[in-house]
Amino acid sequence: MRRIVVAGAGQAGLVLALGLQRHGYAVTVVTDRDAETIRDGRLISNQCVFHPALTRERALGINFWDGEAPEILGASFGLAGDSPEPAVSWQARFDHPAQSVDQRVKVSAWLTAFAERGGEVRIGKVTPDGLEEYAREFDLVLVAAGRGPQFDALFSRDDARSPHREPQRTIGIMYLVSGRDEPLPVYPGLTFGLSQAGELFGLPIQSVRGPVFGLGFFGVPGGPMDVWDGVTGLDEHFELAMTLLRGQFPWVEESLAGARPSGPLDVLRGRVLPIVRDPVGTLPSGAKVLAMGDAAVTNDPIAGQGANMAAHAAAVYERRILDHGDRPFDEAFLRGTFAEYWEKARHATRLSNDLLAPPPDHVLATLEAAQTAPEVARRFANIFSDPVDYARWLTDEDTALAYLASKGA
Numbered sequence: 238m239r240r241i242v243v244a245g246a247g248q249a250g251l252v253l254a255l256g257l258q259r260h261g262y263a264v265t266v267v268t269d270r271d272a273e274t275i276r277d278g279r280l281i282s283n284q285c286v287f288h289p290a291l292t293r294e295r296a297l298g299i300n301f302w303d304g305e306a307p308e309i310l311g312a313s314f315g316l317a318g319d320s321p322e323p324a325v326s327w328q329a330r331f332d333h334p335a336q337s338v339d340q341r342v343k344v345s346a347w348l349t350a351f352a353e354r355g356g357e358v359r360i361g362k363v364t365p366d367g368l369e370e371y372a373r374e375f376d377l378v379l380v381a382a383g384r385g386p387q388f389d390a391l392f393s394r395d396d397a398r399s400p401h402r403e404p405q406r407t408i409g410i411m412y413l414v415s416g417r418d419e420p421l422p423v424y425p426g427l428t429f430g431l432s433q434a435g436e437l438f439g440l441p442i443q444s445v446r447g448p449v450f451g452l453g454f455f456g457v458p459g460g461p462m463d464v465w466d467g468v469t470g471l472d473e474h475f476e477l478a479m480t481l482l483r484g485q486f487p488w489v490e491e492s493l494a495g496a497r498p499s500g501p502l503d504v505l506r507g508r509v510l511p512i513v514r515d516p517v518g519t520l521p522s523g524a525k526v527l528a529m530g531d532a533a534v535t536n537d538p539i540a541g542q543g544a545n546m547a548a549h550a551a552a553v554y555e556r557r558i559l560d561h562g563d564r565p566f567d568e569a570f571l572r573g574t575f576a577e578y579w580e581k582a583r584h585a586t587r588l589s590n591d592l593l594a595p596p597p598d599h600v601l602a603t604l605e606a607a608q609t610a611p612e613v614a615r616r617f618a619n620i621f622s623d624p625v626d627y628a629r630w631l632t633d634e635d636t637a638l639a640y641l642a643s644k645g646a
């Protein structure tokens with residue numbers, strides 16, 4: 238039986254490990270934090286997970302929150318204008334509900350399930366040097382240790398696929414609960430606000446503290462929403478969030494009246510550098526290791542693609558490993574595996590990068606048309622679960638305008 242090690246226990250590494258385990262593989266997961274530490278720790282993400290990734294989780298029997306987590310039924314879009322009301326607004330249902338389960342809940346439960354199902358968990362921080370030992374012990378070494386520079390030297394930047402050298406948004410996220418007896422009257426889906434200063438992204442979440450509303454702001458650096466540097470306290474974050482809400486997205490304010498922070502650890506501030514890497518790393522011995530998830534491709538979270546593409550990577554990598562049988566996991570296998578994943582993931586990266594730029598006229602025209610043409614709104618809302626459709630439709634001005642004309646918009 239092939240021995241496989243996965244370094245990192247997030248959406249990418251654990252979904253793959255749990256999938257391979259089901260097929261009888263001896264999988265080892267190495268992670269720097271045990272389940273309890275993850276669960277008791279700081280907020281990780283906003284993790285809106287769409288139907289394709291949820292389908293995968295259901296197939297693996299790790300959909301522990303169906304029926305408990307609020308269903309995310311659609312998208313509510315608003316474009317900021319000159320008045321308190323949005324200049325453009327519409328709502329549309331997703332073809333299938335999405336879900337957001339706090340990654341602290343999800344990842345800690347999956348790590349526990351993996352161990353209970355017989356998987357080996359080693360607690361420890363994997364270093365680039367330490368990978369050498371794993372390469373000797375295992376037939377295949379996968380690095381799923383998330384974003385950031387820790388493996389920069391191993392997985393070099395792919396310049397052709399990485400248009401940005403700097404983070405494009407300053408991000409401030411917090412979880413809110415109702416301060417009153419009744420729940421917050423929020424939209425039961427994704428609330429997406431767009432202003433010249435940046436974006437608002439809000440959604441109902443099943444968190445470590447039960448149901449919460451995740452409120453995230455994505456500010457253009459140097460602009461009026463670039464406010465998070467130097468903020469340390471929960472109250473200060475909350476005040477700033479409410480100020481941004483009033484100033485940039487006033488039509489959302491009413492639904493959050495009476496909201497209060499859910500807890501001191503339910504807050505996150507920072508920046509994400511979008512980057513695509515060469516996914517195959519060569520260790521000093523010559524052994525090859527393969528990156529997956531954010532360790533291979535990190536998108537700005539603006540389009541909510543990272544966890545979804547991590548799940549997609551897990552599905553593709555699992556099938557490739559199964560199909561490969563007893564043959565050696567050589568460089569051709571590693572590159573072919575990433576290439577198959579990238580075939581879809583590139584569209585998620587394109588969507589994420591495009592949303593970081595001011596919308597071109599044909600996208601603005603589409604958003605406007607969605608107000609009166611429900612079919613346009615529905616199609617737009619669903620690109621987040623199917624970024625391939627975004628590429629088919631909205632990346633080309635002529636195609637986008639022809640589509641609008643065909644819908645009488």
Ligand SMILES: Cc1cc2nc3c(=O)[nH]c(=O)nc-3n(C[C@H](O)[C@H](O)[C@H](O)COP(=O)(O)OP(=O)(O)OC[C@H]3O[C@@H](n4cnc5c(N)ncnc54)[C@H](O)[C@@H]3O)c2cc1C
Pocket residue numbers: 244245246247248249250267268269270281282283284285286344361362363364381382383384387408410453505509529530531532538540541542543544545546547
């Ligand atoms: C603010 C914000 C909002 C987001 N919203 C969404 C969204 O709505 N939808 C969406 O799809 N995505 C979203 N994302 C992105 C999503 O969270 C990530 O893309 C996803 O978690 C990546 O999964 P991963 O398994 O690759 O990495 P991670 O989730 O980062 O997991 C990596 C794991 O490896 C462990 N680890 C790290 N270093 C080491 C080491 N050296 N040795 C051992 N273990 C290590 C970590 O503890 C962690 O458990 C958001 C991200 C942020 C920051």
